[in-house]
Amino acid sequence: MTSLPKLLVIGGSAGSLDVLMQLLPELKPEWPLAVIIVLHRRTDSDTLLSELLSTKTTLSVKDAEEKDILSAGCIYVAPSDYHLLIEPDGSLTLDASEKVHYSRPSIDVTFMSAAEVFGSRLSCLLLSGANVDGAEGLQTVQELGGFTAVQDPDTAEVSFMPRHAINIVKVDKVFRIGEMIAFVKSLNDDNRVV
Template identity: 45%
Template sequence: MTVTPVTPRPGPAPRAEAVVIGASAGAVDALSVLLPALPAGFPLPVMVVVHVPPDKKSVMAELFRNKCRVDVREAEDKEPLAPGTVYFAPPDYHLLVEPDRRLSLSSEEPVHYSRPAIDVLFESAADAFGPGLVGVLLTGASADGARGLRAIADAGGGALVQDPSEAMVPTMPRAGIAACPTATVVPLTQMAAVLGTLGERS
């Protein structure tokens, strides 16, 4: 499948209030391009689910803390969201957003054989933020995140997908495009700039 990257459509857009990002195989390389490119004054909270082994301590937050100009931490249960902060889901816990927009951790059954699962975060955040949410689906080897991206779009939010032609593993972004044809396909090197534009509207 050939997908041509497109520029987000101009015109009025919902006020962005939060960003959710999902990635799997190739996640570290992709996030190493995206997250350090976010500006120091980025105004939105960013929640990230990466498929990580359940039996090992995650080093994702530690790895990115020194690379980024925004605050980076591992999410904690019942933690309120703060602007300009990146929250990584801890190993073996689903990361959700409660209706009061606090983070929540769950040990419910894996989804797509994964815990944390991208769909769980995307769908709960879509319920909490509605049109104020922006979902980003990156490289990965499963369909996790596709259903959640569609839920974000159905709630009026923004849906962004890494260009599959440049993804280390294109399965996940292709599944996202198939489930959510209205998603905007963005080259990874332009993703932070697109998010920065959305942040300026918040």
């Protein structure tokens, strides 16, 4: 098996789509990381989110499917009503177990799963949102050597989620939107995870 690429996981809820639409153009051809996006959305939503996101990047954007293998330069979107987990071999698993923080997919579930597999090869960004999902996952990411960042609550459409994370986790960075864009660009330019 070839080695797994580094991984960027972006989680968000209410108000995060606009930020994502600003970040995605920075993901250029030959992007050196795999990307997972976990957004809270209605359970009856279909693949329109992936289609919308694909209009902002030249990378492949797809709804994650059972047993997909993470690949650099590909964006995997957690499907509605399933938790998204990463197996040690870099394959994805969809899980329909109970909601976490009233959410499925849960950002915490994906952050924690990714941290177990990727450790210091993982960067996680938590964006705007209205519940506590994501904070516990960021704590696990930190404990296992990954990089953690949240959107500055003052720039978030809905500040509760990033503010809660800042209150319980000493995150590595709090980014205003322009700083977050610069960070994502640096991942592309430097082929690194901070």
